[in-house]
Amino acid sequence: MKDTIKQLVEAYGPSGSEEQVAQLLTNIMEELVDEVYTDELGNVVAVKKGNSGAKKVMLAAHMDEIGVIVTDIDEKGFLRFSNIGGVSPHTLIGQRVRFANGTIGIFGFENLEHIKDLNFRKMFIDIGVSSREEAMGKVNIGDAAVYHRELCQEGTRLIAKSLDNRISCTVLIEVAKRLKASPHEIYLVFTSQEEVGLRGARTAAYALDPDYGIAVDVTGTGDTPEARRMAVSLGKGTAIKVKDMSVISHPTVRNLLVNTAEAQGIPYQMEVLDWGGTDAGAIHLTRSGVPTGAVSIPCRYVHTPSEMVDINDVEHSIQLLVAVLEGPLP
Ligand code: CO
Ligand code: ZN
Numbered sequence: 001m002k003d004t005i006k007q008l009v010e011a012y013g014p015s016g017s018e019e020q021v022a023q024l025l026t027n028i029m030e031e032l033v034d035e036v037y038t039d040e041l042g043n044v045v046a047v048k049k050g051n052s053g054a055k056k057v058m059l060a061a062h063m064d065e066i067g068v069i070v071t072d073i074d075e076k077g078f079l080r081f082s083n084i085g086g087v088s089p090h091t092l093i094g095q096r097v098r099f100a101n102g103t104i105g106i107f108g109f110e111n112l113e114h115i116k117d118l119n120f121r122k123m124f125i126d127i128g129v130s131s132r133e134e135a136m137g138k139v140n141i142g143d144a145a146v147y148h149r150e151l152c153q154e155g156t157r158l159i160a161k162s163l164d165n166r167i168s169c170t171v172l173i174e175v176a177k178r179l180k181a182s183p184h185e186i187y188l189v190f191t192s193q194e195e196v197g198l199r200g201a202r203t204a205a206y207a208l209d210p211d212y213g214i215a216v217d218v219t220g221t222g223d224t225p226e227a228r229r230m231a232v233s234l235g236k237g238t239a240i241k242v243k244d245m246s247v248i249s250h251p252t253v254r255n256l257l258v259n260t261a262e263a264q265g266i267p268y269q270m271e272v273l274d275w276g277g278t279d280a281g282a283i284h285l286t287r288s289g290v291p292t293g294a295v296s297i298p299c300r301y302v303h304t305p306s307e308m309v310d311i312n313d314v315e316h317s318i319q320l321l322v323a324v325l326e327g328p329l330p
Contacts (some may be wrong), residue, residue: 021238046176164302
């Protein structure tokens with residue numbers, strides 16, 4: 001599993017340019033399910049077929065990651081940029097980014113009176129060139145870049161960029177591997193463009209018209225010094241979502257997850273996230289409404305180049321989803 005995680009987190013896939021990650025996932029899933037295809041918005045859909053009349057369950061894990069996008073190039077070859085998804089300017093200082101073609105850039109910023117005045121308009125990316133012409137040989141307006149980081153492990157903790165949400169992509173892969181028999185038709189969907197507004201999940205859910213939806217994503221924690229209050233900790237189990245800013249989990253799905261975790265003795269925590277959203281937000285509003293919940297992996301430092309999860313929470317999330325899919329649905 002660790003090799004897969006390393007491959008996925010180190011891959012390039014900002015929102016709207018998920019092709020490299022999509023290809024990796026397609027190659028992996030083709031061995032594990034009945035059918036894999038990519039839809040018009042770039043979602044990768046892996047199907048485990050059920051008998052006729054089987055309930056349709058959609059599991060969604062977004063495969064895109066946050067990043068930056070080039071808006072302008074000056075005469076000395078410095079790139080101006082905007083954000084793709086939730087990137088904080090302060091997080092970027094000292095960081096490296098990588099473009100699709102492998103070009104590496106670092107962030108610089110203009111002279112400021114106060115560091116709190118820092119914003120994207122005062123920042124630039126330096127790709128080691130001296131002129132616009134030279135820069136244009138490597139990077140064009142509209143090219144996107146992602147954090148340039150490798151996976152590290154300390155004990156049971158994994159540290160990497162884009163654990164949000166490639167760790168959940170890994171969860172879906174493991175579910176496909178471990179699921180023996182299921183009475184349901186299961187759609188494992190690796191969605192595009194979550195970080196810019198749950199866009200891929202919206203069209204995928206419409207096309208699949210599932211009976212139930214479960215999003216798999218990371219969530220925040222309240223277990224670091226002076227953290228914002230949140231009753232979720234790293235290493236204390238999978239997190240079952242009650243609410244975030246995009247969804248209030250359907251009681252049927254929430255109770256199914258809780259009751260299954262209780263019955264199987266799988267450690268879990270209840271998640272109330274008072275910022276951010278997930279694909280569940282788009283799925284549950286599809287057509288006339290889809291009962292939807294979410295399984296979350298507790299994650300520290302979300303949207304930084306060094307996100308951190310506990311491998312035990314990942315394992316417990318896999319176990320919970322497999323148990324739910326092997327059992328009957330309400
Ligand atoms: Co995110
Ligand atoms: Zn996410």
